[in-house]
Amino acid sequence: MNDLTEDCLKEQLNPRFPGLPFRFHEVTDSTQSDALNWAREGAPHGSFVLADTQSNGRGRRGRTWEGGAGKSILISFILRPQMEPDRLGLMGGAAAIAVAHALRNHTDIPAQTKWPNDVWIHGKKVAGILLELVWRESRLEAVVAGIGINVNQKPEDLPPGTRTPATSLTIEASKTWDRCALLCRLVEELNGVMERAQTDPAALLAEWKALECTLNRQVLAVDENRQIKGQVTDILGDGSLKIISDGRERQLRWGEVSILPDFE
Numbered sequence: 001m002n003d004l005t006e007d008c009l010k011e012q013l014n015p016r017f018p019g020l021p022f023r024f025h026e027v028t029d030s031t032q033s034d035a036l037n038w039a040r041e042g043a044p045h046g047s048f049v050l051a052d053t054q055s056n057g058r059g060r061r062g063r064t065w066e067g068g069a070g071k072s073i074l075i076s077f078i079l080r081p082q083m084e085p086d087r088l089g090l091m092g093g094a095a096a097i098a099v100a101h102a103l104r105n106h107t108d109i110p111a112q113t114k115w116p117n118d119v120w121i122h123g124k125k126v127a128g129i130l131l132e133l134v135w136r137e138s139r140l141e142a143v144v145a146g147i148g149i150n151v152n153q154k155p156e157d158l159p160p161g162t163r164t165p166a167t168s169l170t171i172e173a174s175k176t177w178d179r180c181a182l183l184c185r186l187v188e189e190l191n192g193v194m195e196r197a198q199t200d201p202a203a204l205l206a207e208w209k210a211l212e213c214t215l216n217r218q219v220l221a222v223d224e225n226r227q228i229k230g231q232v233t234d235i236l237g238d239g240s241l242k243i244i245s246d247g248r249e250r251q252l253r254w255g256e257v258s259i260l261p262d263f264e
């Protein structure tokens with residue numbers, strides 16, 4: 001029996017979030033593209049698009065996202081945050097914090113965030129997040145947070161030869177997980193995190209720092225123009241990463257980070 005169906009979601013979500021709009025597809029191109037269209041048509045804050053399988057899943061920096069059919073959580077949330085644009089950097093972190101909390105609370109596995117918006121377990125990526133913005137003229141209308149979580153993949157189900165080492169909850173805990181229950185937990189955590197992002201961003205930032213695996217580690221960071229090798233010392237209020245490199249302080253607003261072995 002499939003562990004993720006529209007009916008099981010309605011049954012489990014309705015008592016906690018009555019009437020929360022969502023769209024479920026057994027197969028779609030990309031929940032992200034679906035959610036972007038729905039956001040432009042006016043979908044309310046918190047609504048989401050979910051799929052059992054994607055045929056054209058998209059990742060950050062033009063990469064593809066392969067979600068093993070029937071084994072992942074593939075979801076895109078439509079968010080309409082009421083916050084100053086200079087705080088928007090917190091949004092990627094907020095989604096990663098929600099995923100890490102959901103995994104920790106539901107499975108007891110020590111998931112961590114990895115800046116800017118991944119979730120890792122024991123040095124391997126278990127979830128990725130793609131944030132895309134919907135603008136109307138110069139006004140930000142919505143943020144679409146697309147989340148892919150490797151849940152029930154066995155080692156042979158993960159795409160071979162990826163640049164980043166990958167894992168799944170099944171690999172980490174040697175058991176099969178009920179995706180519907182995990183998804184309900186994620187919806188709950190995301191709602192809580194989004195509320196804190198607006199009412200108490202300082203507390204949310206403290207949560208992020210407590211979960212972040214790059215803090216105090218030596219890293220190689222890259223954005224469009226530069227490569228920085230140094231030690232991560234902080235995450236700032238706008239979500240940027242503070243790195244000390246050759247005695248100088250650098251701030252990275254976005255980019256990718258690899259953790260270097262401690263002995264380097």
Ligand code: BTN
Nearest residue numbers: 030032057058059060128146148
């Ligand atoms: C990354 O790590 O590069 C981000 C991956 C984001 C993948 C998710 S899966 C659900 C949603 N739909 C997509 O097409 N992409 C995101």
